[in-house]
Amino acid sequence: MVGLSEGEKHFIRGGIAQDLRADGRTRLQFRALTVETGIIPQANGSARVRMGATEVIASVKAELGKPTILHPDKGKVSIYVDCSPTAAPMFEGRGSEELSAELSVALQRCLLGGKSGAGAAIDLSSLIVVEGKACWDLYIDGLVVSSDGNLLDALAAAIKVALSDTGIPKVNVSLNNETDGEPEVDISDEEFLQFDTSGVPVIITLTKVGKHYIVDATSEEESQMSSAVSVSVNSHGQICGLTKRGGAGLDPSVIFDMISVAKNVSQRFYTLLESAIAAAEAAADE
Amino acid sequence: MRDLHLPLNQTQRVRLEAALHELQTLAPAAASAAAVTVADNIPVNHEDNILKGHGTTDQDGEVVATLCGVVERVNKLVYVRTLRARYKPEVGDIIVGRVIEIAPKRWRLEINFSQDAVLMLSSMNLPDGIQRRRTAVDELNMRAIFEENDVVCAEVRGFQHDGSLHLQARSQKYGKLQRGQLLTVPAYLVKRRKLHFHHLEQYDVDLILGCNGFIWVGEHVVVREIADLKEDEQKLSAEAETFTPIETRRHICRLANAVRVLSALGFTLTVELIIQTAEASVSSNVEINDMLGAEFYVQTAEREAKRRGDLLGKKR
8 A cells, every 4th residue: 555645644533533434434334335145156155345445356166165163063263364465465475465464363352252263253053964973163254455545344244145055065974884874975966955154243443543433444544544453243243253453542431332233234234235235135046 | 346345225326327328428439449458459550650659559550559548649659548547747746745855955745656756945935035056954854844754836847867856846836745634646637727726715725736636725824934834834743723723624625625526537637616515515404424435436437527518518
Protein backbone atom coordinates (compact mmCIF):
# COMPACT_ATOMS: atom_id res chain seq x y z
CA MET A 1 0.00 0.00 0.00
CA VAL A 2 1.19 3.49 -0.74
CA GLY A 3 1.68 5.80 2.18
CA LEU A 4 -0.61 8.63 3.08
CA SER A 5 0.30 12.26 3.57
CA GLU A 6 -0.30 14.01 6.87
CA GLY A 7 -3.26 15.85 5.38
CA GLU A 8 -4.95 12.65 4.23
CA LYS A 9 -4.34 10.95 7.58
CA HIS A 10 -5.84 13.93 9.34
CA PHE A 11 -8.83 13.77 7.00
CA ILE A 12 -9.39 10.08 7.74
CA ARG A 13 -9.14 10.58 11.50
CA GLY A 14 -11.51 13.52 11.27
CA GLY A 15 -13.98 11.47 9.26
CA ILE A 16 -14.04 8.75 11.87
CA ALA A 17 -14.46 11.27 14.67
CA GLN A 18 -17.37 12.90 12.81
CA ASP A 19 -18.99 9.56 11.92
CA LEU A 20 -18.65 10.07 8.17
CA ARG A 21 -15.90 8.02 6.58
CA ALA A 22 -14.20 8.58 3.23
CA ASP A 23 -16.80 6.63 1.24
CA GLY A 24 -19.76 8.02 3.16
CA ARG A 25 -20.17 5.15 5.61
CA THR A 26 -20.90 5.61 9.27
CA ARG A 27 -18.63 4.00 11.83
CA LEU A 28 -20.60 0.77 12.12
CA GLN A 29 -21.52 0.28 8.47
CA PHE A 30 -20.10 -2.40 6.19
CA ARG A 31 -19.03 -2.08 2.59
CA ALA A 32 -21.04 -3.78 -0.12
CA LEU A 33 -20.73 -7.54 0.25
CA THR A 34 -20.95 -10.00 -2.61
CA VAL A 35 -20.66 -13.76 -2.40
CA GLU A 36 -20.16 -16.50 -4.97
CA THR A 37 -20.31 -20.20 -4.15
CA GLY A 38 -18.98 -23.27 -5.88
CA ILE A 39 -16.20 -21.45 -7.72
CA ILE A 40 -13.67 -24.30 -7.47
CA PRO A 41 -15.10 -27.48 -9.06
CA GLN A 42 -12.40 -29.77 -7.63
CA ALA A 43 -13.08 -28.75 -4.04
CA ASN A 44 -15.94 -30.11 -1.95
CA GLY A 45 -17.03 -26.60 -1.17
CA SER A 46 -15.76 -23.15 -2.07
CA ALA A 47 -16.73 -19.52 -1.89
CA ARG A 48 -15.52 -16.11 -2.95
CA VAL A 49 -16.33 -13.11 -0.79
CA ARG A 50 -15.84 -9.51 -1.81
CA MET A 51 -16.08 -6.61 0.62
CA GLY A 52 -15.39 -3.46 -1.33
CA ALA A 53 -11.95 -3.96 -2.85
CA THR A 54 -11.06 -6.85 -0.52
CA GLU A 55 -11.45 -10.21 -2.18
CA VAL A 56 -10.86 -13.62 -0.59
CA ILE A 57 -11.47 -17.21 -1.65
CA ALA A 58 -12.01 -20.14 0.68
CA SER A 59 -12.09 -23.79 -0.30
CA VAL A 60 -12.91 -26.93 1.65
CA LYS A 61 -11.40 -30.23 0.59
CA ALA A 62 -12.39 -33.47 2.31
CA GLU A 63 -10.09 -36.49 2.32
CA LEU A 64 -10.39 -39.84 4.03
CA GLY A 65 -7.86 -40.27 6.79
CA LYS A 66 -7.26 -41.95 10.07
CA PRO A 67 -8.28 -40.39 13.39
CA THR A 68 -5.59 -39.80 15.97
CA ILE A 69 -5.16 -42.38 18.71
CA LEU A 70 -6.01 -39.85 21.41
CA HIS A 71 -9.34 -38.92 19.84
CA PRO A 72 -10.61 -41.95 17.93
CA ASP A 73 -14.12 -40.51 17.71
CA LYS A 74 -13.25 -37.23 16.01
CA GLY A 75 -12.29 -36.10 12.54
CA LYS A 76 -9.60 -33.56 11.78
CA VAL A 77 -9.82 -30.04 10.44
CA SER A 78 -6.95 -27.80 9.44
CA ILE A 79 -7.07 -24.20 8.36
CA TYR A 80 -4.42 -22.46 6.36
CA VAL A 81 -4.41 -19.01 4.82
CA ASP A 82 -2.20 -17.73 2.03
CA CYS A 83 -1.83 -14.19 0.71
CA SER A 84 -1.45 -13.97 -3.03
CA PRO A 85 1.41 -11.77 -4.26
CA THR A 86 -1.08 -10.21 -6.66
CA ALA A 87 -2.84 -8.61 -3.69
CA ALA A 88 0.01 -6.32 -2.74
CA PRO A 89 3.66 -5.96 -3.72
CA MET A 90 4.72 -6.58 -0.13
CA PHE A 91 3.29 -10.12 -0.26
CA GLU A 92 5.88 -11.13 -2.82
CA GLY A 93 8.38 -13.82 -1.83
CA ARG A 94 8.24 -14.47 1.89
CA GLY A 95 6.66 -11.12 2.66
CA SER A 96 3.24 -12.57 3.30
CA GLU A 97 4.36 -15.28 5.72
CA GLU A 98 3.89 -13.24 8.84
CA LEU A 99 0.42 -12.04 7.90
CA SER A 100 -0.62 -15.49 6.66
CA ALA A 101 0.44 -17.07 9.92
CA GLU A 102 -1.36 -14.42 11.94
CA LEU A 103 -4.58 -14.88 10.00
CA SER A 104 -4.33 -18.67 10.14
CA VAL A 105 -3.83 -18.68 13.91
CA ALA A 106 -6.69 -16.25 14.48
CA LEU A 107 -9.06 -18.37 12.37
CA GLN A 108 -7.93 -21.59 14.01
CA ARG A 109 -8.62 -20.09 17.43
CA CYS A 110 -12.05 -18.92 16.44
CA LEU A 111 -13.17 -22.02 14.55
CA LEU A 112 -11.35 -25.04 15.91
CA GLY A 113 -11.52 -24.69 19.66
CA GLY A 114 -9.10 -26.51 21.92
CA LYS A 115 -6.59 -29.24 21.07
CA SER A 116 -9.02 -31.97 22.13
CA GLY A 117 -11.52 -30.61 19.64
CA ALA A 118 -13.87 -29.50 22.39
CA GLY A 119 -15.70 -26.29 21.65
CA ALA A 120 -15.05 -26.43 17.94
CA ALA A 121 -17.43 -24.59 15.66
CA ILE A 122 -17.45 -27.55 13.32
CA ASP A 123 -18.84 -30.71 14.89
CA LEU A 124 -15.81 -32.97 14.62
CA SER A 125 -17.68 -36.13 15.61
CA SER A 126 -19.85 -35.76 12.51
CA LEU A 127 -16.71 -36.31 10.44
CA ILE A 128 -16.17 -39.82 11.70
CA VAL A 129 -16.75 -42.73 9.31
CA VAL A 130 -15.60 -45.73 11.36
CA GLU A 131 -14.55 -45.01 14.91
CA GLY A 132 -10.82 -45.35 15.32
CA LYS A 133 -10.33 -46.45 11.73
CA ALA A 134 -11.50 -43.86 9.24
CA CYS A 135 -12.62 -40.28 9.34
CA TRP A 136 -12.85 -37.27 7.10
CA ASP A 137 -9.99 -34.77 7.15
CA LEU A 138 -11.15 -31.30 6.19
CA TYR A 139 -8.59 -29.01 4.66
CA ILE A 140 -9.84 -25.44 4.72
CA ASP A 141 -7.72 -23.09 2.64
CA GLY A 142 -8.11 -19.37 2.39
CA LEU A 143 -6.55 -17.19 -0.29
CA VAL A 144 -6.36 -13.42 -0.18
CA VAL A 145 -6.73 -12.31 -3.78
CA SER A 146 -6.92 -8.60 -3.23
CA SER A 147 -6.35 -6.77 -0.01
CA ASP A 148 -8.08 -3.61 1.12
CA GLY A 149 -8.36 -4.13 4.83
CA ASN A 150 -10.57 -6.25 7.08
CA LEU A 151 -9.09 -9.52 5.82
CA LEU A 152 -9.96 -11.56 8.90
CA ASP A 153 -13.69 -10.81 8.72
CA ALA A 154 -13.77 -11.53 5.00
CA LEU A 155 -11.91 -14.82 5.44
CA ALA A 156 -14.19 -15.96 8.26
CA ALA A 157 -17.25 -15.12 6.17
CA ALA A 158 -15.78 -16.95 3.16
CA ILE A 159 -15.04 -20.04 5.25
CA LYS A 160 -18.56 -20.00 6.68
CA VAL A 161 -20.08 -19.80 3.21
CA ALA A 162 -17.68 -22.42 1.82
CA LEU A 163 -18.59 -24.81 4.62
CA SER A 164 -22.29 -24.40 3.98
CA ASP A 165 -21.56 -25.10 0.31
CA THR A 166 -19.61 -28.24 1.22
CA GLY A 167 -21.01 -31.64 0.39
CA ILE A 168 -19.25 -34.65 1.88
CA PRO A 169 -19.63 -37.84 -0.19
CA LYS A 170 -21.64 -40.58 1.38
CA VAL A 171 -19.53 -43.58 2.34
CA ASN A 172 -20.52 -47.22 2.40
CA VAL A 173 -18.36 -49.19 4.79
CA SER A 174 -17.94 -52.92 4.61
CA LEU A 175 -15.99 -54.64 7.31
CA ASN A 176 -14.63 -58.09 6.50
CA ASN A 177 -11.97 -60.36 7.91
CA GLU A 178 -9.90 -60.62 4.77
CA THR A 179 -8.59 -57.09 5.20
CA ASP A 180 -7.51 -57.61 8.82
CA GLY A 181 -10.24 -55.48 10.27
CA GLU A 182 -9.36 -52.57 8.03
CA PRO A 183 -12.62 -51.16 6.77
CA GLU A 184 -13.23 -51.12 3.08
CA VAL A 185 -14.80 -47.86 2.08
CA ASP A 186 -16.77 -47.14 -1.00
CA ILE A 187 -17.18 -43.45 -1.74
CA SER A 188 -20.38 -42.50 -3.46
CA ASP A 189 -20.16 -40.11 -6.42
CA GLU A 190 -23.76 -39.10 -6.30
CA GLU A 191 -24.89 -38.80 -2.74
CA PHE A 192 -23.56 -35.97 -0.67
CA LEU A 193 -24.19 -35.06 2.93
CA GLN A 194 -24.57 -31.43 3.90
CA PHE A 195 -22.88 -30.04 6.91
CA ASP A 196 -24.40 -28.36 9.88
CA THR A 197 -22.82 -24.90 9.78
CA SER A 198 -25.17 -23.09 12.12
CA GLY A 199 -22.48 -23.10 14.80
CA VAL A 200 -19.79 -21.55 12.61
CA PRO A 201 -19.21 -18.01 13.82
CA VAL A 202 -18.45 -14.84 11.89
CA ILE A 203 -15.68 -12.50 12.97
CA ILE A 204 -16.30 -8.81 13.56
CA THR A 205 -13.18 -6.70 13.82
CA LEU A 206 -13.50 -3.39 15.58
CA THR A 207 -10.62 -1.11 14.66
CA LYS A 208 -9.92 1.69 17.09
CA VAL A 209 -8.90 4.98 15.51
CA GLY A 210 -8.60 7.92 17.87
CA LYS A 211 -11.36 7.72 20.47
CA HIS A 212 -13.76 5.74 18.30
CA TYR A 213 -13.91 2.32 16.75
CA ILE A 214 -15.11 1.26 13.32
CA VAL A 215 -16.09 -1.95 11.55
CA ASP A 216 -14.87 -3.07 8.12
CA ALA A 217 -11.86 -0.76 7.98
CA THR A 218 -10.18 -0.16 4.64
CA SER A 219 -6.40 -0.45 4.47
CA GLU A 220 -6.11 3.34 4.65
CA GLU A 221 -8.12 3.37 7.83
CA GLU A 222 -6.17 0.42 9.21
CA SER A 223 -2.99 2.41 8.81
CA GLN A 224 -4.38 4.87 11.37
CA MET A 225 -5.46 2.30 13.94
CA SER A 226 -4.13 2.15 17.48
CA SER A 227 -5.53 -1.32 18.18
CA ALA A 228 -8.06 -3.73 16.78
CA VAL A 229 -10.23 -6.28 18.55
CA SER A 230 -11.62 -9.22 16.58
CA VAL A 231 -14.66 -10.84 18.15
CA SER A 232 -16.10 -14.01 16.71
CA VAL A 233 -19.82 -14.33 17.32
CA ASN A 234 -22.07 -17.24 16.44
CA SER A 235 -25.63 -16.95 15.22
CA HIS A 236 -27.00 -17.15 18.77
CA GLY A 237 -25.06 -14.02 19.66
CA GLN A 238 -22.52 -15.89 21.78
CA ILE A 239 -18.85 -14.96 21.77
CA CYS A 240 -16.64 -17.76 20.41
CA GLY A 241 -13.25 -16.10 20.31
CA LEU A 242 -11.42 -12.88 20.89
CA THR A 243 -8.12 -11.59 19.53
CA LYS A 244 -6.50 -8.22 19.81
CA ARG A 245 -3.92 -6.69 17.53
CA GLY A 246 -1.94 -3.48 17.77
CA GLY A 247 0.36 -2.20 20.46
CA ALA A 248 -1.84 0.32 22.24
CA GLY A 249 -3.54 -0.76 25.44
CA LEU A 250 -7.26 -0.71 26.05
CA ASP A 251 -9.25 -0.05 29.17
CA PRO A 252 -11.15 -3.20 30.24
CA SER A 253 -14.44 -1.31 30.13
CA VAL A 254 -13.77 -0.39 26.49
CA ILE A 255 -13.34 -4.06 25.67
CA PHE A 256 -16.72 -4.92 27.22
CA ASP A 257 -18.26 -2.08 25.29
CA MET A 258 -16.64 -3.35 22.07
CA ILE A 259 -17.91 -6.88 22.69
CA SER A 260 -21.49 -5.75 23.09
CA VAL A 261 -21.20 -3.56 19.97
CA ALA A 262 -19.69 -6.49 18.05
CA LYS A 263 -22.57 -8.67 19.16
CA ASN A 264 -25.14 -6.20 17.84
CA VAL A 265 -23.23 -5.62 14.62
CA SER A 266 -22.81 -9.35 14.04
CA GLN A 267 -26.60 -9.81 13.83
CA ARG A 268 -26.65 -7.22 11.05
CA PHE A 269 -23.72 -8.96 9.38
CA TYR A 270 -25.55 -12.29 9.48
CA THR A 271 -28.54 -10.82 7.64
CA LEU A 272 -26.16 -9.16 5.16
CA LEU A 273 -24.37 -12.43 4.57
CA GLU A 274 -27.60 -14.37 4.22
CA SER A 275 -29.01 -11.95 1.64
CA ALA A 276 -25.68 -12.10 -0.25
CA ILE A 277 -25.84 -15.89 -0.27
CA ALA A 278 -29.45 -15.78 -1.47
CA ALA A 279 -28.41 -13.41 -4.28
CA ALA A 280 -25.54 -15.75 -5.20
CA GLU A 281 -27.91 -18.71 -5.36
CA ALA A 282 -30.36 -16.74 -7.49
CA ALA A 283 -27.55 -15.80 -9.87
CA ALA A 284 -26.36 -19.42 -10.05
CA ASP A 285 -29.86 -20.65 -10.89
CA GLU A 286 -30.11 -18.45 -13.96
CA MET B 1 -18.04 -4.17 -17.15
CA ARG B 2 -15.65 -6.68 -15.68
CA ASP B 3 -14.84 -4.47 -12.72
CA LEU B 4 -18.44 -4.19 -11.64
CA HIS B 5 -19.30 -6.66 -8.92
CA LEU B 6 -22.74 -5.53 -8.00
CA PRO B 7 -25.43 -7.52 -6.30
CA LEU B 8 -27.99 -6.73 -9.00
CA ASN B 9 -31.45 -8.17 -8.89
CA GLN B 10 -33.30 -9.29 -11.99
CA THR B 11 -34.90 -5.96 -12.94
CA GLN B 12 -31.75 -3.98 -12.18
CA ARG B 13 -29.71 -6.25 -14.44
CA VAL B 14 -32.16 -5.85 -17.30
CA ARG B 15 -32.20 -2.08 -16.85
CA LEU B 16 -28.41 -1.83 -16.69
CA GLU B 17 -28.01 -3.95 -19.79
CA ALA B 18 -30.59 -1.84 -21.62
CA ALA B 19 -28.83 1.38 -20.63
CA LEU B 20 -25.43 0.08 -21.68
CA HIS B 21 -26.81 -1.19 -24.95
CA GLU B 22 -28.38 2.21 -25.54
CA LEU B 23 -25.02 3.87 -24.89
CA GLN B 24 -23.36 1.55 -27.35
CA THR B 25 -25.82 2.34 -30.12
CA LEU B 26 -25.45 6.06 -29.43
CA ALA B 27 -21.68 5.93 -29.87
CA PRO B 28 -20.66 7.30 -33.26
CA ALA B 29 -19.98 4.59 -35.82
CA ALA B 30 -16.47 5.90 -36.41
CA ALA B 31 -15.58 5.35 -32.77
CA SER B 32 -16.69 1.74 -32.74
CA ALA B 33 -14.94 1.09 -36.04
CA ALA B 34 -11.66 2.41 -34.62
CA ALA B 35 -11.85 0.18 -31.54
CA VAL B 36 -9.97 -3.09 -31.96
CA THR B 37 -9.25 -6.13 -29.86
CA VAL B 38 -6.36 -8.54 -30.20
CA ALA B 39 -6.17 -10.27 -33.63
CA ASP B 40 -8.57 -7.81 -35.28
CA ASN B 41 -7.67 -6.77 -38.81
CA ILE B 42 -6.86 -3.10 -39.18
CA PRO B 43 -8.03 -1.92 -42.60
CA VAL B 44 -5.27 0.02 -44.36
CA ASN B 45 -4.69 1.26 -47.85
CA HIS B 46 -1.76 -0.82 -49.02
CA GLU B 47 -0.91 1.45 -51.91
CA ASP B 48 0.66 4.17 -49.79
CA ASN B 49 3.25 2.25 -47.77
CA ILE B 50 2.25 2.59 -44.19
CA LEU B 51 4.34 2.37 -41.06
CA LYS B 52 3.24 -0.20 -38.52
CA GLY B 53 3.47 1.26 -35.04
CA HIS B 54 2.94 0.04 -31.49
CA GLY B 55 0.42 -2.75 -31.03
CA THR B 56 0.34 -3.90 -34.66
CA THR B 57 1.94 -6.74 -36.54
CA ASP B 58 2.09 -8.05 -40.09
CA GLN B 59 0.33 -11.33 -40.78
CA ASP B 60 -0.02 -12.64 -44.35
CA GLY B 61 0.10 -9.13 -45.73
CA GLU B 62 -2.60 -7.86 -43.38
CA VAL B 63 -2.10 -5.47 -40.48
CA VAL B 64 -3.34 -7.13 -37.30
CA ALA B 65 -3.79 -5.60 -33.85
CA THR B 66 -1.86 -7.17 -30.98
CA LEU B 67 -3.50 -5.02 -28.31
CA CYS B 68 -6.97 -3.88 -27.33
CA GLY B 69 -7.56 -0.20 -27.90
CA VAL B 70 -8.25 2.49 -30.43
CA VAL B 71 -6.54 2.69 -33.81
CA GLU B 72 -4.74 5.98 -34.30
CA ARG B 73 -3.41 7.17 -37.63
CA VAL B 74 -0.81 9.90 -37.97
CA ASN B 75 0.12 10.40 -41.62
CA LYS B 76 1.59 7.03 -42.59
CA LEU B 77 1.90 5.68 -39.08
CA VAL B 78 -0.76 3.31 -37.78
CA TYR B 79 -0.71 2.35 -34.11
CA VAL B 80 -3.02 1.14 -31.37
CA ARG B 81 -3.57 3.35 -28.32
CA THR B 82 -4.47 1.06 -25.45
CA LEU B 83 -7.12 2.20 -23.01
CA ARG B 84 -5.96 0.44 -19.87
CA ALA B 85 -2.40 1.59 -20.23
CA ARG B 86 -0.45 3.89 -17.99
CA TYR B 87 -0.72 7.63 -18.36
CA LYS B 88 1.20 9.21 -21.23
CA PRO B 89 2.19 12.76 -20.29
CA GLU B 90 2.05 15.72 -22.63
CA VAL B 91 3.67 19.08 -22.03
CA GLY B 92 1.33 21.38 -20.11
CA ASP B 93 -0.77 18.65 -18.53
CA ILE B 94 -1.90 19.29 -15.00
CA ILE B 95 -1.22 16.26 -12.87
CA VAL B 96 -1.61 15.16 -9.28
CA GLY B 97 1.14 12.97 -7.89
CA ARG B 98 2.54 11.57 -4.71
CA VAL B 99 6.07 12.24 -3.50
CA ILE B 100 7.96 8.99 -3.12
CA GLU B 101 11.51 10.17 -2.64
CA ILE B 102 13.54 13.25 -1.89
CA ALA B 103 16.75 13.28 -3.91
CA PRO B 104 19.42 15.99 -4.22
CA LYS B 105 17.68 19.16 -5.47
CA ARG B 106 14.61 17.26 -6.59
CA TRP B 107 11.54 15.35 -5.53
CA ARG B 108 10.49 12.17 -7.26
CA LEU B 109 6.77 11.77 -7.82
CA GLU B 110 4.62 8.77 -8.66
CA ILE B 111 2.17 9.86 -11.35
CA ASN B 112 1.09 6.55 -12.92
CA PHE B 113 3.59 7.02 -15.77
CA SER B 114 6.06 4.30 -16.76
CA GLN B 115 8.71 6.14 -14.78
CA ASP B 116 8.76 8.52 -11.85
CA ALA B 117 8.45 12.22 -12.59
CA VAL B 118 11.01 14.69 -11.32
CA LEU B 119 10.16 18.00 -9.70
CA MET B 120 13.30 20.12 -9.40
CA LEU B 121 13.74 22.49 -6.49
CA SER B 122 14.59 25.16 -9.05
CA SER B 123 11.24 24.78 -10.81
CA MET B 124 9.33 25.47 -7.59
CA ASN B 125 8.21 28.75 -6.13
CA LEU B 126 10.03 29.25 -2.87
CA PRO B 127 8.08 29.82 0.35
CA ASP B 128 9.23 33.43 0.59
CA GLY B 129 8.11 34.06 -2.95
CA ILE B 130 11.37 35.70 -4.00
CA GLN B 131 13.05 34.79 -7.28
CA ARG B 132 16.63 33.88 -6.47
CA ARG B 133 19.22 31.17 -6.81
CA ARG B 134 18.59 28.10 -4.68
CA THR B 135 21.20 27.78 -1.97
CA ALA B 136 22.44 24.80 -0.06
CA VAL B 137 20.20 25.89 2.84
CA ASP B 138 17.16 25.67 0.60
CA GLU B 139 18.23 22.21 -0.37
CA LEU B 140 18.45 21.15 3.25
CA ASN B 141 14.99 22.53 3.95
CA MET B 142 13.27 20.67 1.13
CA ARG B 143 11.29 18.54 3.55
CA ALA B 144 9.65 21.68 4.87
CA ILE B 145 8.03 22.11 1.45
CA PHE B 146 7.12 18.53 0.52
CA GLU B 147 7.65 15.38 2.52
CA GLU B 148 7.48 11.78 1.39
CA ASN B 149 3.90 10.64 0.66
CA ASP B 150 2.62 14.19 0.24
CA VAL B 151 0.10 14.69 -2.53
CA VAL B 152 1.27 17.40 -4.89
CA CYS B 153 -0.28 19.13 -7.84
CA ALA B 154 2.02 20.25 -10.65
CA GLU B 155 2.31 20.79 -14.38
CA VAL B 156 4.27 18.75 -16.92
CA ARG B 157 7.22 20.88 -18.02
CA GLY B 158 8.77 18.55 -20.57
CA PHE B 159 11.02 15.64 -21.26
CA GLN B 160 14.75 15.90 -20.69
CA HIS B 161 17.23 14.54 -23.19
CA ASP B 162 17.65 11.36 -21.19
CA GLY B 163 13.93 10.70 -21.40
CA SER B 164 13.07 11.60 -17.82
CA LEU B 165 9.97 13.64 -17.17
CA HIS B 166 10.22 17.03 -15.50
CA LEU B 167 7.47 18.89 -13.70
CA GLN B 168 7.10 22.47 -12.56
CA ALA B 169 5.03 24.20 -9.93
CA ARG B 170 5.62 27.88 -10.51
CA SER B 171 2.35 29.27 -9.30
CA GLN B 172 0.42 29.57 -6.08
CA LYS B 173 -2.25 27.24 -7.37
CA TYR B 174 0.18 24.34 -7.54
CA GLY B 175 1.61 22.70 -4.50
CA LYS B 176 0.72 20.49 -1.60
CA LEU B 177 -2.82 19.18 -1.27
CA GLN B 178 -4.15 18.53 2.21
CA ARG B 179 -7.42 17.62 3.85
CA GLY B 180 -9.22 15.59 1.32
CA GLN B 181 -9.03 12.32 -0.50
CA LEU B 182 -7.13 11.13 -3.52
CA LEU B 183 -8.95 8.87 -5.95
CA THR B 184 -7.31 6.95 -8.76
CA VAL B 185 -9.19 6.25 -11.98
CA PRO B 186 -7.97 5.01 -15.37
CA ALA B 187 -6.13 7.90 -17.03
CA TYR B 188 -8.17 7.78 -20.24
CA LEU B 189 -11.28 8.87 -18.36
CA VAL B 190 -9.85 12.35 -17.82
CA LYS B 191 -9.75 14.36 -21.03
CA ARG B 192 -7.51 17.39 -21.46
CA ARG B 193 -9.52 20.57 -21.01
CA LYS B 194 -8.93 24.22 -20.36
CA LEU B 195 -9.65 23.91 -16.69
CA HIS B 196 -8.52 21.19 -14.34
CA PHE B 197 -8.80 23.09 -11.06
CA HIS B 198 -12.34 23.55 -9.95
CA HIS B 199 -13.42 25.43 -6.90
CA LEU B 200 -16.99 24.39 -6.36
CA GLU B 201 -18.20 27.39 -4.41
CA GLN B 202 -21.60 25.97 -3.59
CA TYR B 203 -19.89 23.15 -1.70
CA ASP B 204 -16.68 24.87 -0.57
CA VAL B 205 -14.77 22.02 -2.15
CA ASP B 206 -11.73 21.89 -4.42
CA LEU B 207 -11.85 19.33 -7.21
CA ILE B 208 -8.70 18.72 -9.22
CA LEU B 209 -8.94 16.39 -12.19
CA GLY B 210 -5.35 15.35 -12.85
CA CYS B 211 -4.68 14.28 -16.44
CA ASN B 212 -2.93 11.20 -15.05
CA GLY B 213 -6.15 9.88 -13.55
CA PHE B 214 -5.42 11.03 -10.00
CA ILE B 215 -8.34 13.01 -8.75
CA TRP B 216 -8.24 15.17 -5.67
CA VAL B 217 -11.38 16.04 -3.77
CA GLY B 218 -10.69 18.20 -0.77
CA GLU B 219 -11.59 21.10 1.42
CA HIS B 220 -11.17 24.44 -0.34
CA VAL B 221 -8.01 26.28 0.58
CA VAL B 222 -7.57 29.96 -0.09
CA VAL B 223 -4.54 30.61 -2.26
CA ARG B 224 -2.01 32.37 -0.07
CA GLU B 225 1.61 32.59 0.78
CA ILE B 226 3.16 29.30 1.74
CA ALA B 227 4.60 31.03 4.81
CA ASP B 228 1.11 30.96 6.33
CA LEU B 229 0.77 27.31 5.50
CA LYS B 230 3.67 26.42 7.72
CA GLU B 231 1.90 27.84 10.71
CA ASP B 232 -1.11 25.82 9.73
CA GLU B 233 0.96 22.68 9.64
CA GLN B 234 2.12 23.12 13.21
CA LYS B 235 -1.48 23.29 14.25
CA LEU B 236 -2.16 20.16 12.26
CA SER B 237 0.60 18.19 13.91
CA ALA B 238 -0.64 19.27 17.31
CA GLU B 239 -3.88 17.51 16.30
CA ALA B 240 -5.99 20.35 17.55
CA GLU B 241 -9.57 19.62 16.70
CA THR B 242 -9.36 21.38 13.39
CA PHE B 243 -11.22 18.74 11.42
CA THR B 244 -13.02 19.53 8.21
CA PRO B 245 -16.53 20.84 8.94
CA ILE B 246 -19.09 18.08 8.68
CA GLU B 247 -21.10 19.88 6.00
CA THR B 248 -18.04 20.21 3.74
CA ARG B 249 -17.08 16.65 4.47
CA ARG B 250 -20.50 15.45 3.32
CA HIS B 251 -19.98 17.26 0.02
CA ILE B 252 -16.48 15.83 -0.36
CA CYS B 253 -17.73 12.29 0.23
CA ARG B 254 -20.67 12.77 -2.12
CA LEU B 255 -18.45 14.08 -4.93
CA ALA B 256 -15.87 11.35 -4.31
CA ASN B 257 -18.55 8.67 -4.54
CA ALA B 258 -19.87 10.27 -7.74
CA VAL B 259 -16.36 9.93 -9.19
CA ARG B 260 -16.19 6.31 -8.04
CA VAL B 261 -19.51 5.42 -9.66
CA LEU B 262 -18.73 7.20 -12.93
CA SER B 263 -15.26 5.68 -13.27
CA ALA B 264 -16.58 2.19 -12.51
CA LEU B 265 -19.12 2.64 -15.28
CA GLY B 266 -16.39 3.93 -17.60
CA PHE B 267 -17.80 7.40 -18.26
CA THR B 268 -15.50 10.28 -19.09
CA LEU B 269 -15.07 12.43 -16.01
CA THR B 270 -15.98 16.04 -16.48
CA VAL B 271 -16.75 18.46 -13.69
CA GLU B 272 -20.29 18.95 -15.02
CA LEU B 273 -21.03 15.23 -15.00
CA ILE B 274 -19.59 14.79 -11.52
CA ILE B 275 -21.70 17.64 -10.13
CA GLN B 276 -24.79 16.39 -11.95
CA THR B 277 -24.33 12.92 -10.49
CA ALA B 278 -23.84 14.30 -6.99
CA GLU B 279 -26.88 16.57 -7.38
CA ALA B 280 -28.97 13.70 -8.70
CA SER B 281 -28.11 11.68 -5.61
CA VAL B 282 -29.23 14.57 -3.41
CA SER B 283 -32.48 15.13 -5.28
CA SER B 284 -33.42 11.45 -5.24
CA ASN B 285 -32.60 11.26 -1.51
CA VAL B 286 -29.83 8.70 -1.89
CA GLU B 287 -27.62 8.47 1.19
CA ILE B 288 -23.92 9.10 0.55
CA ASN B 289 -22.98 5.49 1.18
CA ASP B 290 -25.88 4.15 -0.90
CA MET B 291 -24.39 5.86 -3.94
CA LEU B 292 -22.12 2.81 -4.19
CA GLY B 293 -25.11 0.48 -4.18
CA ALA B 294 -26.46 -1.27 -7.25
CA GLU B 295 -29.53 0.92 -7.69
CA PHE B 296 -27.58 4.15 -8.05
CA TYR B 297 -25.23 2.59 -10.60
CA VAL B 298 -28.21 1.61 -12.72
CA GLN B 299 -29.77 5.07 -12.35
CA THR B 300 -26.51 6.76 -13.31
CA ALA B 301 -26.11 4.61 -16.42
CA GLU B 302 -29.71 5.32 -17.43
CA ARG B 303 -29.30 9.05 -16.87
CA GLU B 304 -26.12 9.12 -18.96
CA ALA B 305 -27.78 7.17 -21.78
CA LYS B 306 -30.68 9.63 -21.75
CA ARG B 307 -28.35 12.64 -21.68
CA ARG B 308 -26.31 11.40 -24.62
CA GLY B 309 -29.49 10.53 -26.48
CA ASP B 310 -30.83 14.07 -25.96
CA LEU B 311 -27.53 15.59 -27.09
CA LEU B 312 -27.59 13.55 -30.27
CA GLY B 313 -31.24 14.43 -30.85
CA LYS B 314 -30.45 18.15 -30.60
CA LYS B 315 -27.62 17.88 -33.10
CA ARG B 316 -29.90 16.25 -35.62
